[in-house]
Amino acid sequence: MFFQKIITILSENWQMFLRGAAMTLYISVIGTIFGFIIGLVVGVIRTIPIPERGWRKPLLKVINWLLSAYVEFFRGTPMMVQAMVIYYGSAEALGIDMDRYAAAIFIVSINTGAYMAEIVRGGIISIDKGQFEAAHAIGMNHFQTMVYVVMPQVIRNILPATGNEFVINIKDTSVLNVISVSELFFTTKSIAGSTFIFYPPFFIACLIYFIMTFTVTRILRLIEKKLDGPENFILAGNQMQVARPEDMIRKNS
Amino acid sequence: METIIEIQHLSKTFGTNEVLRDIDFSVKKGEVVCIIGSSGSGKSTLLRCINLLEKPSGGRIIYRGEDILDEKHDIHAYRTKLGMVFQQFNLFNNYNVLGNCIVGQMKVLKRSREEATKVAMKYLKVVGMDQYINAKPRQLSGGQKQRVAIARALSMEPDVMLFDEPTSALDPEMVGEVLKVMKELAELGLTMLIVTHEMGFARDVADRVVFMDQGVIVEEGPPEQVLLNPVQERTREFLSRTLNQL
Numbered sequence A: 001m002f003f004q005k006i007i008t009i010l011s012e013n014w015q016m017f018l019r020g021a022a023m024t025l026y027i028s029v030i031g032t033i034f035g036f037i038i039g040l041v042v043g044v045i046r047t048i049p050i051p052e053r054g055w056r057k058p059l060l061k062v063i064n065w066l067l068s069a070y071v072e073f074f075r076g077t078p079m080m081v082q083a084m085v086i087y088y089g090s091a092e093a094l095g096i097d098m099d100r101y102a103a104a105i106f107i108v109s110i111n112t113g114a115y116m117a118e119i120v121r122g123g124i125i126s127i128d129k130g131q132f133e134a135a136h137a138i139g140m141n142h143f144q145t146m147v148y149v150v151m152p153q154v155i156r157n158i159l160p161a162t163g164n165e166f167v168i169n170i171k172d173t174s175v176l177n178v179i180s181v182s183e184l185f186f187t188t189k190s191i192a193g194s195t196f197i198f199y200p201p202f203f204i205a206c207l208i209y210f211i212m213t214f215t216v217t218r219i220l221r222l223i224e225k226k227l228d229g230p231e232n233f234i235l236a237g238n239q240m241q242v243a244r245p246e247d248m249i250r251k252n253s
Numbered sequence B: 001m002e003t004i005i006e007i008q009h010l011s012k013t014f015g016t017n018e019v020l021r022d023i024d025f026s027v028k029k030g031e032v033v034c035i036i037g038s039s040g041s042g043k044s045t046l047l048r049c050i051n052l053l054e055k056p057s058g059g060r061i062i063y064r065g066e067d068i069l070d071e072k073h074d075i076h077a078y079r080t081k082l083g084m085v086f087q088q089f090n091l092f093n094n095y096n097v098l099g100n101c102i103v104g105q106m107k108v109l110k111r112s113r114e115e116a117t118k119v120a121m122k123y124l125k126v127v128g129m130d131q132y133i134n135a136k137p138r139q140l141s142g143g144q145k146q147r148v149a150i151a152r153a154l155s156m157e158p159d160v161m162l163f164d165e166p167t168s169a170l171d172p173e174m175v176g177e178v179l180k181v182m183k184e185l186a187e188l189g190l191t192m193l194i195v196t197h198e199m200g201f202a203r204d205v206a207d208r209v210v211f212m213d214q215g216v217i218v219e220e221g222p223p224e225q226v227l228l229n230p231v232q233e234r235t236r237e238f239l240s241r242t243l244n245q246l
């Protein structure tokens, strides 16, 4: 009975579910990527050592203050309310007719950026001081030290936290239904509204959300493994003795 | 012989703590200088001031006739002339052994990858780590890490090598392999400034031994003099304390 209902609803509305899921995935992927980039930039700027004197000192202080205001504000208010303020605010107060999808991506991005900025900053602070010193000792400046030594390690270390943000985004894009973005929750609501059947469509949505978050988690785990490289290393000049048969075949073919 | 680094009236304070006081000191080309002294006497701070990891509070550091504390001086270019080896190795965790030895050459000295690799391999051979180019730092023993760190510093082809207690973080059985490498470098004629607690090594390898206590240089001279017939009472006390521990 229950399954029958589910199958009927799926067969009649699968395109809408799929479109909703695709929109959810689209907004959360783009939002996470932009948020990640924002977080990297903000986190890196916030950890620039403040010089003792010169014009850069006050400039950096002002920038740091603005960035920490950004982080605090977006972490301290619900995304649903931000969506209302930004989307309707831009229309009513500024007279800008924002595309609701652009608004959606914008909101998710700056939200993720605020969280990622703190994650990145924490990641930079937790890198051993010796890594910075060794880089400086071979003549790298702060920028080179960050790009070639520190950030690669930070990015590796914050990958799990980034995956976590991604999963949160997949789930939290559902609040964007308040500005009528047709993501999965919004489409499910429409299906329920047009059929007057409620829990089976939402049950389906539930499953789709889970499949998305679960898959994403697994993929990220794989990427982490890949980045860590092999457990063992091969002595140079010794490859032949430890090459696997598969490698030999590939080489000979 | 040509003086490479000359330090004049160097001082360093952390807050109200006077860690270095009026240090006068120089290193000549090809010289091996060992700095000894008890923990907290300011040996690391002196080394870190020389390559500007710490900003000196006063005094001058003259490198080949140029005052490097001058505002206009390019400290990054200066640092490439000094190779630093740390107690804690500080290999870059995101690179394998070869990567550690070429990243500075490529990004700072702007050498091509081929050239950097050639130079790195030469020095990895010197320290006996050329077979391990694919290994990540976490896959190496302490002694191996330190030898790679030495090769990384050498790959920049510096004028002077600075060692800050290079064997103090090592298990006893690995101390020998690192000291052996350093001895070979000394025989190759490298200019080296070494903070160490290895008195035997200092006696065998140093051209000059410097004894520091409470932020000042108490005594310096050839190893036979400072280690065997010290003039100063404080040096004698320190030596009898360290030798008793053996």
Ligand SMILES: Nc1ncnc2c1ncn2[C@@H]1O[C@H](COP(=O)(O)OP(=O)(O)O)[C@@H](O)[C@H]1O
Residues within 6 Å of the ligand: B014, B017, B019, B037, B038, B039, B040, B041, B042, B043, B044, B045, B046
């Ligand atoms: N970054 C720092 N801030 C404050 N005090 C420091 C710092 N680095 C070193 N000191 C102090 O300077 C003194 C000398 O330290 P150090 O040069 O490391 O001695 P050594 O290497 O001879 O053991 C110690 O009293 C230490 O506590």
Ligand SMILES: [Mg+2]
Residues within 6 Å of the ligand: B043, B044, B045, B165
């Ligand atoms: Mg020390």
